[in-house]
Amino acid sequence: MTDRTDSQLLDEFNAICDCGGRLSGTPSEEAATALMARLGAAATGVEAARKAVPYTAWRADAASLVGPGGRSCDLQPLLRCGATPAGGIEAEVLDLGRGTPEAFEAHAGEIPGRIVMVRHELMFSADTIHRRVKIQRAIEAGAAGFLIVGPAPGMTVSGSASVAGAPTLPAAGISPETAAALCPTAGARPRVRLTIAVSERASTATNLLFDVPADDGCVVLSAHIDGHDPAESAIDNGSGLAVALEVARRAIARRSEWARGLRVAFFNVEEWALTGSEHYVAALSDAERAAIALNVNLDSVAGGASLTALTSGFAGIEPFLLDAAGSAGIPLGLHRPFQSNSDHANFARAGIPAFRLVAGFGDTGAAARYVLTARDTRSAVQPGELTRAARLSEAILMAALTAPADATAAWRRAETA
Known part of the structure; x- marks a missing residue:
């Protein structure tokens, strides 16, 4: 990636952190949602479809x-x-x-x-x-x-x-x-x-969806907007939001290569037990679910020296992910047993191949241990971690967007470890 790219990625990461902890139902989360609508439109070239998510706000x-x-x-x-x-x-x-x-x-x-x-x-x-x-x-x-x-x-x-x-x-x-x-x-x-x-009170949050269609189904690139009060929610999930913007921008510059479309989804109320993505997946028809080749979920992709894909029991996507990581020259760990710890889980439950990319998996000394604490600030994230996550995510997303139909069919093969 060029210096310009690194600068824009870091600038957008800092702008997200400037919104604060982004607890759902607070001015911080509302400001972040508005910011992501603007940045997402600039990155994808399309305006956001705003989908209301009813939930019970808590304070x-x-x-x-x-x-x-x-x-x-x-x-x-x-x-x-x-x-x-x-x-x-x-x-x-x-x-x-x-x-x-x-x-x-x-x-x-x-x-x-x-x-x-x-x-x-x-x-x-x-x-x-x-x-x-x-x-x-x-x-x-x-x-x-x-x-x-x-x-x-x-x-x-x-x-x-x-x-x-x-x-x-x-x-x-x-x-x-x-x-x-x-x-x-x-x-x-x-x-x-x-x-x-x-x-508590009845409230509504907003999912943001940016659709760049093509002929044969789509890949969903997702990250969640909301966070927690104690700090900036920089690792969880300012990192995923910033990387998703950069990856979408770079993928769309190569749109002529795609075999299928792209949907960029910024989900809300994720910290409310994955409510935003649950609402989204539940509203999909059987045909719409079948049309999603893969969910690439970016959540806490900085804060550690390694990256791991949590593959939700979908053994069929693992060779594909390793090939894409190899093309990017970035090591990738795999963890197959299902973990319901981010929005990919709702896709996987619906039978849609899905994985979460996460940094610092299994590393007790990584800054990822600061998630959910007052130390989840931008100072816990090294700029090179964002660049590395963006390079790997771009390689995976482009491979998914260009893969032939017979390859994507294999991704739906589930197998327990």
Whole structure:
């Protein structure tokens, strides 16, 4: 890529970060959606089709955690967590370490009425247990509340606590220092008061779709707009948005080579358990689903020294992806087991070949560990990471746009690892 390209990619990344954390339903997210409509139109040469996505907007109006001796503790309410009664809940904290199924089972008799505390895990890893899985186990076991400990000193952590219509708990992220102060010794059962006030309202977000048609179906290039409050959501997902703009711009410059069309989709309310893309996929007819050859989903494509494709069980796309990566001269890791951690999951559930490109998979030292924390800022992203992700994504997208029909048919072959 030329210096001009690198400069524009970085300029657009910074403009996205300038919008702030982009929590859905906030002025930050609205500004980012308007920005992406403008930048997307400039990159693709077509105006955005705006698709309304109904959802229940959520806001934490107040939150506090008071420990033994009246000590006030830091906390970050989890997105869409439940509220406590007005006076809060007073309960003992039960530390379940990582929060494995075995830990929940071993302490099943101690959980009812207590606040369960677990550890946040690197989100991009083969053996990660998602926080919502832990929260669900806490609910089923009768817990009164839920605390999750951040990944590094000084860090609280955010993230969603539930899916739409599902039961939830008062839940918050705390720092490792707070966890150590609350439970300084193994087996400690400190009594705390947790108070969380929330408000909800019916609302609408906007998906942005840019269609550049051709004769035979399409490839969907996607990235999500929304993020979280604590910082700039730079890795998750300012990086994916900026790279998607650059890749679309470069692919359209080679439009004469295409065998199929391109749809660039900027989804919203992704952090609301993938609501925007779920709404989009659900509205597709059977014929429209069949016409999508591949979903290339860019989410957190910077923040690590390596790139991995999460291939959602579609073994048939893996040789294609490796060939494209080889043509770009960029190593690509593969992880086949299905992970429902970004918008590609809704395509895969509908039988559409889909993968998520992500940086830092399995690397506990990568900046990707800062996702959902106050350190997810542009300073955590190296400019060369954006360029590398754009080069690889362009190679994959162009290979998908130009592949013959018999090749794309093989992509629908699913196989579990």
